[in-house]
Amino acid sequence: MLKSLSLCLILACSYATGLDLDADVNSHNKVVACYVAGWSAYRPNNGAFTVDNIDPMLCTHIIYAFAGLDNVTYSIKSLDSFLDTEEGGGRGQYKKVMNFKKKQPRLKVTIAIGGWNEGSGKYSDMAETPENRRLFINSVLAFIKKHGFDGLDMDWEYPGSRVGSRPVDRENFALLLKEMRTEFDKSGLILTAAIGAAPQTINRAYDVPAITQHLHYIHIMAYDYHGSWDFQIGHNAPLRLPVNSSTVDLELRLSVEDTITYLLKLGASPEKLVVGIPFYGRTFTLVDRNLRDIGSASNGTGFQGPYTREDGFLGYNEICKELTTKKEGNEWVEQWDDVAQVPYMYNGEKWVSFDNQRSVAIKARYAFNQGLGGLMVWAIDNDDFMPECSNVRYPLLRAINAELKAASIDSMKPGQAPVTPKSKDSNSDPNSGHDKKPGQTSDTTSSEDSDNDIEHGHNKSGQASGIKVFSLNLLLCVLTPVIFTFSILH
Ligand SMILES: *[C@@H]1O[C@H](CO)[C@@H](O)[C@H](O)[C@H]1NC(C)=O
Ligand SMILES: *[C@@H]1O[C@H](CO)[C@@H](O)[C@H](O)[C@H]1NC(C)=O
Ligand SMILES: *[C@@H]1O[C@H](CO)[C@@H](O)[C@H](O)[C@H]1NC(C)=O
Numbered sequence: 194m195l196k197s198l199s200l201c202l203i204l205a206c207s208y209a210t211g212l213d214l215d216a217d218v219n220s221h222n223k224v225v226a227c228y229v230a231g232w233s234a235y236r237p238n239n240g241a242f243t244v245d246n247i248d249p250m251l252c253t254h255i256i257y258a259f260a261g262l263d264n265v266t267y268s269i270k271s272l273d274s275f276l277d278t279e280e281g282g283g284r285g286q287y288k289k290v291m292n293f294k295k296k297q298p299r300l301k302v303t304i305a306i307g308g309w310n311e312g313s314g315k316y317s318d319m320a321e322t323p324e325n326r327r328l329f330i331n332s333v334l335a336f337i338k339k340h341g342f343d344g345l346d347m348d349w350e351y352p353g354s355r356v357g358s359r360p361v362d363r364e365n366f367a368l369l370l371k372e373m374r375t376e377f378d379k380s381g382l383i384l385t386a387a388i389g390a391a392p393q394t395i396n397r398a399y400d401v402p403a404i405t406q407h408l409h410y411i412h413i414m415a416y417d418y419h420g421s422w423d424f425q426i427g428h429n430a431p432l433r434l435p436v437n438s439s440t441v442d443l444e445l446r447l448s449v450e451d452t453i454t455y456l457l458k459l460g461a462s463p464e465k466l467v468v469g470i471p472f473y474g475r476t477f478t479l480v481d482r483n484l485r486d487i488g489s490a491s492n493g494t495g496f497q498g499p500y501t502r503e504d505g506f507l508g509y510n511e512i513c514k515e516l517t518t519k520k521e522g523n524e525w526v527e528q529w530d531d532v533a534q535v536p537y538m539y540n541g542e543k544w545v546s547f548d549n550q551r552s553v554a555i556k557a558r559y560a561f562n563q564g565l566g567g568l569m570v571w572a573i574d575n576d577d578f579m580p581e582c583s584n585v586r587y588p589l590l591r592a593i594n595a596e597l598k599a600a601s602i603d604s605m606k607p608g609q610a611p612v613t614p615k616s617k618d619s620n621s622d623p624n625s626g627h628d629k630k631p632g633q634t635s636d637t638t639s640s641e642d643s644d645n646d647i648e649h650g651h652n653k654s655g656q657a658s659g660i661k662v663f664s665l666n667l668l669l670c671v672l673t674p675v676i677f678t679f680s681i682l683h
């Protein structure tokens with residue numbers, strides 16, 4: 194009796210947050226690709242994330258980031274063999290991640306090569322000649338075999354952009370992927386890539402029909418649309434721009450929906466598109482604390498968090514801690530942007546655009562409704578994995594799985610048309626978030642040569658479905674003790 198009562202309370206409490214705790218990757222058939230930033234193991238205190246913290250039931254794919262490229266041999270290499278391998282008494286994170294496949298047999302584990310700090314130049318050199326590409330591909334095959342990975346995620350940021358890149362990178366990148374896929378198919382390996390989201394980056398970097406053909410999935414880095422580098426405030430990952438946005442040029446529009454629309458227009462297959470969701474926010478310092486409309490001036494430097502310690506960046510676990518820590522001088526105001534469909538918060542001169550359970554659920558529902566492959570997250574080490582300020586571990590990753598489950602159930606209801614991939618330029622949501630410079634891809638940022646903790650770049654309906662499940666559970670909660678008492682008495 195007590196037991197069922199307390200179970201009731203737990204259920205009632207958890208559903209009160211709109212979160213279906215039973216939802217996992219077996220509740221839907223979409224991709225949930227989880228990046229793990231290996232170096233997050235070095236963050237201080239509760240920010241330290243080791244691969245032991247992974248919950249393999251919440252991810253279809255785990256992508257370990259990042260391996261690097263040797264600029265002389267053009268071979269893939271571990272950037273931290275102590276952390277990654279067991280050599281010399283190392284921490285063996287590769288092997289530990291691979292062990293999760295025993296717990297969740299459908300789990301795929303791949304290695305990502307590249308990232309922002311690796312730069313672009315040596316990748317351009319590698320892709321330039323058939324000989325160099327061959328050296329690289331052979332090294333990748335050997336590396337994957339040695340460590341037991343299921344495939345590779347190419348995170349060259351970006352072909353055709355940044356120091357040392359070449360205009361011909363676009364063509365060479367497609368060739369590289371083609372040659373790699375031919376080899377990968379011989380042993381059933383997975384080939385994916387993380388791609389930039391700004392249309393101008395896309396134009397320089399990707400032959401979209403070609404890369405669509407060669408890749409199993411395209412992981413769209415649908416974030417970093419705006420950051421402190423803009424010198425004005427804007428959202429990290431707005432779902433959409435205002436209907437009356439003055440930016441009509443498709444190539445200048447910076448929002449998740451606009452990126453997807455653009456890629457589909459260029460010939461991407463919807464089922465191969467995997468939408469990236471940032472488990473982090475972008476921070477700004479307002480020039481005038483009273484001027485906080487999107488587009489208001491910021492001074493070019495965003496503040497740091499205690500775990501990630503990088504200017505302009507805060508993990509969700511750092512954000513939720515700020516929001517739940519009530520103390521003098523820490524009076525955050527959290528608001529919701531109805532157009533961009535993301536939250537933001539401010540405190541004096543500090544301003545932060547981020548994603549929370551509500552916005553990630555909206556993005557998951559959007560991806561489902563568009564018939565896309567699924568969602569990708571950067572990165573699970575920025576979720577509240579402890580948890581420190583949520584009532585459950587991985588609130589964001591759970592919100593994604595819960596929404597995909599709810600969307601799958603909704604799509605199977607009688608009278609519901611089955612979800613089919615949308616044709617090239619259709620867009621179900623008419624009101625398309627905020628105009629600005631495209632996510633910067635030049636080398637003018639100071640983060641280029643910093644060795645700090647730089648990262649990847651590198652719906653309401655959720656609540657509604659949560660409430661439905663909640664009332665059902667409440668009913669069960671009330672009934673269970675009654676039945677239980679009844680059975681004891683008889
Ligand atoms: C390779 O990278 C190292 C370190 O950045 C640099 O000193 C060296 O000149 C590079 N070599 C080539 C062949 O590019
Ligand atoms: C766009 O519409 C919003 C309301 O939806 C309004 O507040 C804003 O002033 C409009 N902006 C322009 C440039 O017309
Ligand atoms: C922006 O303001 C913050 C807080 O006052 C300060 O630490 C930072 O140096 C400023 N950045 C610039 C570029 O002035």
Ligand SMILES: CC(=O)N[C@H]1CO[C@H](CO)[C@@H](O)[C@@H]1O
Nearest residue numbers: 417632633634638640650651
């Ligand atoms: C595509 C894109 O906008 N990438 C961003 C990644 O993050 C760096 C630094 O934090 C930005 O400079 C890039 O613009």
